[in-house]
Amino acid sequence: MAYDPIYRLCRIHSCTVLNESYSMLEIIDDEIAGRCEPGNFVEIKPYKAGSVLKRLFKPISIYKVESDSIFLMIKALGRGSKELTKLNEGDMVELIAPLGNSFPMPTGKSIALVSGGIGYPPLWFLKSRLNADIKVRWFHGGACEKDIFPCDEAWTIDGSAGTKGLVTQGLVEWLKDHPCDAIYSCGPEALLKALAALCDTHNIPLYVSMEAYMACGVGVCHGCTVPIGTKENWNYLRVCKDGPVFDARDIRWELI
């Protein structure tokens, strides 16, 4: 990690409801904003003056950084994420940021981004920091219409937006007549696994941002691990500190 994380109270500058499941939070902090790189995430939880909320922080990817503003895109899933999507302008949050490693910048000229559901945000940040001469094709998939955000090709399981089917189908078609130097992905495990197999057969480098249940978020508890290494010699590495971005070829998918 390039920088030490910062822990501080921050004010929600704006909270925008994107649809019934997703909200976008904006936090203004020049010091943290200056340290964020694509792939980094934050640990965040609501703050109530005078009492420590005895709940874990939630890991959320950095979606966008514009001057001193940090944007987070959050899907209401369970208790913790629901609380976050219900925050209002002026509410305070506790923030530990930035955390984790970042995506390696592409060396080739043509890449694909593949996201599923809430895997969308870190790829947006990556895209915003790419050199203008890099050709990008973004495939995004979700369960239904509300999981879909701006991209080049959208796929939904129920067909309510984009093409009905799995996002990997779109990628397979596209790869038939397009050169691709690398693929970057974030999303559900099943998607990442399928992509890893696909990239293996096509011999394309794949960088994935992994999800894991986290407690500390800073690398001390070893709760958030994935098996990394060769078939004969692997180790559990921490998603929060050694990741969240890994080269898919290093992940022992058969052990997950």
Added chain:
Amino acid sequence: MNLLQTSLGRLPLFNPVTVASGTFGTEYGSFYDLNRLGAYVSKTITNDPKAGNPCPRLFETEAGLLNSIGLQNPGIDLFIKEHLPLLREKLSIPIIVSFSGSSVSEFRRMLIQLDNCVGISAYEVNISCPNVENEGIAFGVDAGIVSELVKTLRAETERELIIKLSPNVTDIASIAKSAEESGADSLALINTVFGMAIDPKTGKSRIKRGIAGYSGPAIKPIALANVYKVAQAVQIPILAMGGISTWQDALEFFYAGASAIAVGTASFYDPLAPIRCLEGLETYLKDTDIPLCDLIGSISF
């Protein structure tokens, strides 16, 4: 006068706030000066490197945290070669090294190896991890084996010997007593409580390995009762842990008989928890002008 002064047997502590093994690391040095702590306790190391348990290893319940890390650690050789020098470089407070073995002779070999290293103030002997099959817990449940283990280790070191006890036993007081009689300087308690969670929608265990270790606010009353029970049974000092997140929590444990405390899971809820605990205690003792040692064990009914 330092109202916070305390001691764990032969180890004097400038203040009573330490951290619980496995829940802490120098990473927290990004947020405050680690040398303000009373002591630093390392994550448990074993003789051979340990990969740990498959994921998911964590699950947060209504009032606590389930974990099944399985003592993932780099093993004693790498710890001594790489981790210990780093700790020594960063810390001027006492360093307490937690370790665990799978047999009395392995515990002994490890202790001898560690005793050859400078910069270790004490050992926390982990005989209480619920998340591994062979290390730790197998020892912690049998007073006879605890006695043999502690006698063996006592014969090999002049350093502070802390024995960390499990609450998952029938009679913690008898285990504590046998550790005391065999030469332990102090006792650390409690390790995590057996716990489990299942997804009601799918029937799937939340933790890959099934039964896990439970920590956090939910286990504070259990920890308190165990500390009180052990304090009644032994003369040696107690390093207490289990759900401590505030200075008021810490005070409860001092009243019950603890000489020092460790903040564990609370650091995950609040990275500054140990420091807030320390500052709160300092203010309280100053305001009341009572030295900490006068509070220890002074519970009333």
